[in-house]
Amino acid sequence: MNKRFLIIGVIFLLTTTLTGCLFPNEELGKNKIPNESQVEMVEEAVLQYMDETDGLIPIKTKEADIDAYDKYLIDFTSLKERQLISEIPGTAFENGGVYQYVIVTPEEDPRVKLIDLRITEAIRSVNVKLDTYRSKHLYPPFGEEVADGLFSINYDKLGMKSPPEIISPFSQSTLPLLMNIDGELFVDFRIDLQQALEEYDHSFEEGDDIRSILVDHHAFVPAYSLGYTIKNGEVQFLETTE
16 A cells, blocks of 8 residues: 555656646646536546447556445546547646546446545655654654554654645645554545535445445545445444444
8 A cells, every 4th residue: 555655646646747847837827726617527438438349447457455436447548549539637646637537337327527636646745754664663753643553643753843745626625644453544434425415315324334325426536535424414434433
């Protein structure tokens, strides 16, 4: 997991550096703003691709054990080869933007959503320090246990004066990172989920993964998250409700 974030982060940094040289600041600013029409355009292209290929989805191959919301990265090359899009959206990572386009629920209701790669970069920055720390210590720098097997992070032990700034693409709130017993990092979306449960109608029951409420009402996915459910009206981690 740490290695995956490191690789993604290095690619992201290189792309950001190069695009900073190639485009003026005002153009880069445009690439940071989610464009609903671009997302719709890509979704139409994906649906047409699936229609032309008997249900195949234009995705890049990723590890099998990652979360479903991070799994289906769109392969823009396949869409361009079939002339289903003329160019890659400027907001896309592949064209210097800060978003990764993904497909959610491809078998049931294919939709195109976004991952904010600034979150990826924030996690990468912690993982770099975490790898260094773990090369010298037996256990990860656990903070307080917030749920069964999930901990806050002792940033002092990592030599960090403060936690990384992870801005929620759903609420613009600052979200914390959590760590499991293996030292893997996750974004804690409980704030966003509780807000969404209060704002939107739903029929979730205890044991259901409630993250879909964010996906259904926003252009983004809760990337790098764990499963969440609801119990007595409160958001809880799915793995800790038994």
